[in-house]
Each structure stands twice: as structure tokens, then as C-alpha cells.
Amino acid sequence: MDDHQRCPRFEKAMEILSKRWTALIIFQLLPGPQRFARIENSLQNLSGKVLSDRLKELELEGIVKRDVYPETPVRIEYRLTDKGKALAPLFDSISNWSGEWIQLSQ
Amino acid sequence: MDDHQRCPRFEKAMEILSKRWTALIIFQLLPGPQRFARIENSLQNLSGKVLSDRLKELELEGIVKRDVYPETPVRIEYRLTDKGKALAPLFDSISNWSGEWIQLSQ
DNA sequence: CTGCATCCGATAAGATACTG
DNA sequence: CAGTATCTTATCGGATGCAG
Numbered sequence: 740m741d742d743h744q745r746c747p748r749f750e751k752a753m754e755i756l757s758k759r760w761t762a763l764i765i766f767q768l769l770p771g772p773q774r775f776a777r778i779e780n781s782l783q784n785l786s787g788k789v790l791s792d793r794l795k796e797l798e799l800e801g802i803v804k805r806d807v808y809p810e811t812p813v814r815i816e817y818r819l820t821d822k823g824k825a826l827a828p829l830f831d832s833i834s835n836w837s838g839e840w841i842q843l844s845q
Numbered sequence: 846m847d848d849h850q851r852c853p854r855f856e857k858a859m860e861i862l863s864k865r866w867t868a869l870i871i872f873q874l875l876p877g878p879q880r881f882a883r884i885e886n887s888l889q890n891l892s893g894k895v896l897s898d899r900l901k902e903l904e905l906e907g908i909v910k911r912d913v914y915p916e917t918p919v920r921i922e923y924r925l926t927d928k929g930k931a932l933a934p935l936f937d938s939i940s941n942w943s944g945e946w947i948q949l950s951q
Numbered sequence: 952c953t954g955c956a957t958c959c960g961a962t963a964a965g966a967t968a969c970t971g
Numbered sequence: 972c973a974g975t976a977t978c979t980t981a982t983c984g985g986a987t988g989c990a991g
Contacts, residue, residue: 750869752943757863759964763856775973786965791974812972822946829938836935837858840928865983881954892985897955919991921954 755800756829760785760793765802765823766830772806772818797823861906862935866891866899871908871929872936878912878924903929 756762760782767773767781779790794817797803802823808814819826862868866888873879873887885896900923903909908929914920925932 746940746943747949748943748947749872749940751947751949752939753868756939757865757868759863762859762863766855779973784965787974788966788976789964792963815973825942825946829935829942832935832938833858833862834852834855836931837852837854840931841854841857843853843857882952893954894956894986895984898983901955918952919954 755796755802756826758793758796760789761797762830762833764790764793764797765819765826768803768817768819768823769827769830772816774814774816778817802826861902861908862932864899864902866895867903868936868939870896870899870903871925871932874909874923874925874929875933875936878922880920880922884923908932 756765763782763785764778767778775787775790775794779785779787782790794803794805798805800822801820804818804820806816806818808816862871869888869891870884873884881893881896881900885891885893888896900909900911904911906928907926909923910926912922912924914922
């Protein structure tokens, strides 16, 4: 039995996804583009500051795209890129696992 | 288009898995039981304290089991429970995604 | 030597108030 | 509405040390 090979890609992925709130934000965006306030309201205990930080990080990683619609008032929407949408199977995996193994009695 | 329903199981799962190092530790244990020092050595920059913390958390969650073999010197091994092993598909998903989308040029 | 406790500085998160 | 600035609080993680 050997160690798992150190895989930098895998570790990078974990580094991105394992930041607090990041995965939940992506999950929330899966159904489609959403505005800042909506994401904020959908995630209990997530402050505007942290959401702002995370969205910026995700934009840098190319997982989220920020669309500005110059209406009045201006409308800004966040949506997943293809790279972001490609994470859907991962969330299915987590969903399946949590459905089978997580008890809420605690 | 609706918000994703708030799913406490999913959020609990994310809370567990998204702690720094946790997923990498589980990944490292997938091939089989391992001792403390081996896990520590396999994960660059992971300190003994943090590993100890994480293993205790994972034990509480029923994801990892700690086996004590009363030899001299004592031998302690950590292994995944069925609940832990059930996470394997999740790591496949991350692996696939990172293989396809993560660039290391940065 | 291995596994873990304690201490403490660094970092991140949260509350609140404010701006374009 | 979509953030930012500032401050306080909580959490993390690295160094060290000690017990079995």
C-alpha cells in the first residue's frame, strides 16, 4: 500500500473549494445567475464582506463571471462559467453522501 | 428559477469536508489504514497539532476510526469507516474536475 | 519516537456603518 | 443595490514541550 501520489492539481482544487462558504456559494449559483443580495440572503450567516471576498476569488479562478447590465439602476449578476458548471457532479456526490450518511439528530 | 433549498445535511457535509486539510487527510487514508507520522509526512505543511485536531474531529463524525494495537511500542492506526469510504466518489469528482480545469502555470 | 496538550501570534470571519 | 471601511471577535496554525 502506497501513499497517494501528491497531485498538485487535486490540492489546488481542494484549496479553492475548501475555503469556508466557497462551495455553498457555487452550489447556490448552480440553478442560474443571481444577484449579490440574493446570494447573501440565501446563505444564513454569510456576511456581505465575506461574500464579496469569495466572489472576487472565484472570479479570479475563472469559476464565476460577473455580468454588469447598465440599466438604471444598474443590475449586476453572478453566474458560473463552464469551469464552474463542471463542478455539478461534485455537488451530486456530496448530496448523495450527505443524504445517506449525515444524521441531523445532533 | 428558485434558490436551492436550504439543505441542512448538505451544509453539514460541507462544514465537515471544507475544513482545511480534512479532505486531503481522508484522501490520504483511502488506500488503507495508516499511522500518524505517515499521514503527517505525506501532507506537506501539515503540522502534528492540526493533524491531531482533524483526526479527532473525523473520529467524532464517525468518518475515521482509531485502532490501538497494544504492542510495545504501541502502534496506532487510523482508518476510514464505511462512512468515510463512501466519500471515494466525491474524490473521483474532484480529481476529474481538477484534471480537466486546473492549470498549474500560475 | 509517537501522539498530543498548551501557548500565542497570525489570519479570517462577523457586525456595523457608510458610499456611489 | 452592490459593495467597502473599520473594528471586534473567533478561529487557525506553528512552536514548543511533555508523557507513554
